[in-house]
Amino acid sequence: MEYILIVISAIFVNNIVLSQFLGICPFLGVSKKISTGIGMTGAVTFVMVIATIVTFFIQKAILEPFGVQYLQTITFILVIASLVQLVEIILKKVSPPLYQALGVFLPLITTNCAILGVAILALKLEDTNIVKSVIFAISHAIGFGLALITFAGIREQLDLMDIPKGMKGTPIALIVAGLLALAFMGFAGIV
Amino acid sequence: MNQWNNFSKGFFKENAVFTLLLGMCPTLGVTSSAIDGLGMGLATTFVLVMSNLVVALIKNFIPDKVRIPSFIVVIATFVTIVEMTMQAYVPALFDSLGLFIPLIVVNCLVLGRAEAFASKNNLGSSIVDGLGMGLGFAMALTMLGSIRELLGSGKLFGTAIYPEDYGMLVFVLAPGAFIALGYLIAFINQVKKEA
């Protein structure tokens, strides 16, 4: 039951993009087409889950026993940066098709605040454990994907519309994102 | 380029938020009030100036291949310093900015300036660049924060302008952040075209 709550809350109620404002850069940057949106979602899910697992163990095995939690930001960002590189290298060797699909998105992920944000948030859960953290990360990734792909779908349609000149590009995209966020607010209170 | 142009470009011509669309997460996430926007902007400015300073100093000692990781360490160090200082001396602001303080480290603006400017220019210009870019960012956040606070809750920097009951609540909430920024950028684009 507790896990179901985490999943629903992460995907709909506290959607990472539309209500917590994490990962806005890829949300605005790679949402012009549904296909790139799907690729980005795959890459984010992959890295987010691995990063959450690794940072979880670093926090529990190194930072907390030595009482140096203040090094959290610096260690986590380094871990994530090297992890992204590592994933890129391994993927290239092990699964070229997957690398082809996700490759271009991987370097962008280092500065995707959703990854670092979820890794830190996962440690703030009540009586956190590794299973909970992984579920937390996966559901946030799904929430990210849901928002990104929906948004990409709307933007594809938007290209065909007659939009006032001054609103073209970023302004209209932001307003559409606002309307999407408004729709997601309807989920508030169900958990 | 003279130093004045170098400084002022961050406010308008190359404003991080309005033109370059960098650092969107804190821009949307912490601007439900003007004071939060200003606080976040100043914290980012500090990190930006200090990291530009250090990067400009050490750029010649850093081998090219480990450039990015080195910059990240420098930035993360200053972010943590800001985090601890704010927690100690402005705890209320620290609480309301929350997660977005450690996330300054992944603000593309900071790494972007270190990589694109400080690693190629001298110490003085790098500091001026950081200051201009940072204050431009702070200005954008304060503007957006003021608009949202005024429309949403009838206040400006916490002072009541008109009764809260007439406010449009949506502007304080998440959707209002997107919508307000959308219109603000459209407006700035228009002004720029005419200028």
Add this chain to the structure above:
Amino acid sequence: MAKTESTLKNMVLTLLVITCVAGASLGFMYELTKGPIEAAKAAKQQAAIKEVVPGFDNNPGDEMYELTSDEGFVLKLFPAKKGGELIGVAIETQTNKGFSGNIKVMVGLKPDGTIINYQVLEHKETPGLGTKMADWFKTDKGNQNILGKHPKSNNLTVSKDGGEVDAITAATISSRAFLDAIRVAYDTYSKNQGSQPVASNTSVEEGGAQ
């Protein structure tokens, strides 16, 4: 000055030096800010206690004790004394019935349980709606005010549930949750105090559960 070559030795050495300097300076800053951070936290707690049970001359933080409520929350109780006599107790209470997540409230009760004042410490309610609880239940307007009321002799539930408190406009769930947190504080406090009447709390409990 020539740029350092990207040899393995140079790279490892550079990263090592940078991380060492970074770690050392952070450790130094940590030591420097550790005191002020703790002082800031203590000051915040002290200020909250002072607001909800004014006029004490002891240090309630030193005499803090914990009680577990029926719901399993650990509540912190700060006895406020003047001249050695108990004038009230500040209780850090919480509820999980909020619109989104838990709500933490510091409430001050007189020894007999009458509400002196309260302060909302932590919540995730909707800004502009649920957040109004910070002042709503202190304002003398209609039946909003709960200060000076007694959780047992007054039916402190929202009027929609048959109680005597006006809920915040458009935020009934947050209002219910807030009143529930007050109830948790009173129940736990009175149950663990031999000299005080044990709370029957039936009416209040029903209100919170609906």
